[in-house]
Amino acid sequence: MRQGIPAAGNFLHQELAILTGSVEAMVVDVQCIMQALVDLASNFHTKIITTSSKVKIKGATHIEFNEHEALTIAKNILKEAIDNYSNRGKTQIPQVKEDLIPGFSHEYINYMLGGTYRASFRPLNDAIMSGRIRGVAAIVGCNNPRSSQDYLHVKVTRELLQQDVLVVETGCGAIASAKLGLLLGEAGLDQVGPGLREVCEAIGIPPVLHMGSCVDNTRILTVLTQMVEEGGLGDDIDQIPAVGLAPEWMSEKALAIGTYCVASGAYVIFGGSSPVSGMPDRV
Missing domain, CATH: 3.40.50.2030 (Rossmann fold)
Structure with a gap:
């Protein structure tokens, strides 16, 4: 995604784009x-x-x-x-559009929380410690043709927002939320819990933060590391109230990223069925 160039959709849209x-x-x-x-x-x-x-x-x-x-x-x-x-012959382009605000890198989230001259994750840690936010969920990964497009991404995102969980997303998962208008300032705040809404309105951020492409998940680990360094929530990533979810993963790339996140101490959940489930000598 580049500034000024709109995204046409996510993984499962590539064939549909040609059909236009x-x-x-x-x-x-x-x-x-x-x-x-x-x-x-x-x-x-x-x-x-x-x-x-x-x-x-x-x-x-x-x-x-x-x-x-x-x-x-x-x-x-x-x-x-x-x-x-x-x-080019006859075209048929659906007139369905939605605005979004992408590009919340870990540096920018730092500035949004603490200001340009005192960038800090302290406001986020304090919001979690006071109970206004229950934690942070990273919803990432692909679309999967084994389920209705975006269904699991959208269902999990909406449920977590209602439970006062701040959501950060990358890749196809982020585009799923963008299509619902959840990546826009005040848009979607009527779908979130009162504590999360208060924090989002005070800081001026959407309830779902777009943090880049599907290979930018290390940015999320950087955020968790900085939350640990800020103090008050735990001494390592595994003690932070945060979770990574890949509801519709479908590629080996997702498995590799998930393994790295687990090795870093993050709690990770993969949706759907495991390709090696039921095998006693496999994890």
Whole structure:
């Protein structure tokens, strides 16, 4: 997500975007790529462009990315899309939009809580210690086609907000909340508990904070570390009233991130079923 460039959706939207007939080129990297994209795109004018030496898909156009020639390569990819515009046929774009405020890095949350000249996590720790906020939940991870799109993300987020839990999100989970308007200032405050509402109104933040892409979860660990350093809630991450949830995870990347968070002391919950459940010699 970049400033001034709106997000079209999350993981499960990639095929739906092609179905609108308005996508000249879909550029993919190495992760979260649906296997049938090229076959689907062949029914439209859309070009699928791969950019990594690790991922080359039969039927796709390959323009390999090199960080030393990033601008030139980006221009070549844009030219492919522009040249393909003349092949566009009938389009059908849903007129459904929602605003959001993204980009709450751990540095910015620090400033929001304590001010530019006295940035601190003390207000958040105090709000938890006084009981106005019951804790912090990080809801992250993918969409999963085994459940209705965004259903588990939205259900868990709404329930936690009602229980006065501050929610931080990344990746596809954040876009799920954005579509409901929960990533906007006062929007959604009528759906949260009284303690959380009081804190959000005093600081001027949404009840759900967008902290980046799905690979930015280390920012959340940084927040937990700074909460520990601020004092009053525990001596390590495992003593902080915080939890990480991946309600609809579907990729090995999510497992790797979750394992790292567990090793760091965080309490982590994965939704759905385990791919190795029922095996006595597996965890």
